Amino acid sequence: MRLTYLKLIATVFFWGSNFAAGKIAIQSFGPYSTAFLRFTVGATLLMLMLYKQEGKIPKLSPTQWKWAAVAGILGVVLYNLSFFMGIQYMPTVRASLIIAFAPITITLGSAIFFGEKVTFLKWTGILISIAGAMVVIVRGDFGNLLEQGTWGIGEWFIMGAVLSWTAYTLTGKLALRTMPALTLSAFSAFIGCILLFIPAMQHQLFERMATASWQAYASVVYMGAAATALGFIWYYEAVRLIGVTKSAIIGNLTPVFAVLIAVSFLGEKLTIPTLLGGALVLLGILLTSRK
Numbered sequence: 001m002r003l004t005y006l007k008l009i010a011t012v013f014f015w016g017s018n019f020a021a022g023k024i025a026i027q028s029f030g031p032y033s034t035a036f037l038r039f040t041v042g043a044t045l046l047m048l049m050l051y052k053q054e055g056k057i058p059k060l061s062p063t064q065w066k067w068a069a070v071a072g073i074l075g076v077v078l079y080n081l082s083f084f085m086g087i088q089y090m091p092t093v094r095a096s097l098i099i100a101f102a103p104i105t106i107t108l109g110s111a112i113f114f115g116e117k118v119t120f121l122k123w124t125g126i127l128i129s130i131a132g133a134m135v136v137i138v139r140g141d142f143g144n145l146l147e148q149g150t151w152g153i154g155e156w157f158i159m160g161a162v163l164s165w166t167a168y169t170l171t172g173k174l175a176l177r178t179m180p181a182l183t184l185s186a187f188s189a190f191i192g193c194i195l196l197f198i199p200a201m202q203h204q205l206f207e208r209m210a211t212a213s214w215q216a217y218a219s220v221v222y223m224g225a226a227a228t229a230l231g232f233i234w235y236y237e238a239v240r241l242i243g244v245t246k247s248a249i250i251g252n253l254t255p256v257f258a259v260l261i262a263v264s265f266l267g268e269k270l271t272i273p274t275l276l277g278g279a280l281v282l283l284g285i286l287l288t289s290r291k
Helices: 002-054 062-089 092-099 102-114 120-138 143-147 153-175 181-202 205-211 214-242 244-265 272-289
Strands: none
Touching (some): 002 205, 002 244, 062 092, 062 153, 062 181, 092 244, 102 244, 120 244, 153 244
């Protein structure tokens, strides 16, 4: 079980770095081509991993194809287009703040549709972890939220990403009853990649590829290999083994990792609000994980 938690935390680290990698990629590719190229890499690696594990590409039943298509539309197409469009129009700090509210929507959906019991202790952990995420993002000064102005098109896109991820997580719980995590991840990424090709072509995919920087290509490969190939498998495994709510609450480490990446690679200082916020997130995870 500890290995499951470690894999999930690593996945969240990959997702935390997605904000920086995505910013670099969309400068050259734009949101549509970035999403397509990311899942071209991710789907290819997932299919290779599936072939190595099974010795062949398994044939899916009609029910399995249905769930793979649903996961591909929700978790690949809608989420990624919303995410990349959102960070194109708004600062990544504000985007991280909105993404941090995903555990609330996931927990509510799990309680409504699956009857998952949300105890007072779990709600306390959820609220503490979200408070910690907010402290990290606003750097201890909640007045920063007011300085960003009102909600615009970027905020709405990121909120769409939150809702897409919520639906993806909840339907994934059902889909995993019909097929293994690797099979679902590989086929949903493959279906999503095909669907993303059309809007990417309509927004000058090949023209953008011809003029893109090496940093943009490196960012796409990183997102496809780490956040997609490994991330999809490990996240689905966590949903199956430790449940939707616990998996979602650990997702609140995303802004913490984002700040740590900025400290390590961009030379930003590690402040007291960052340490305090990280401690609150970890405390929330501990409370939520307790039986």
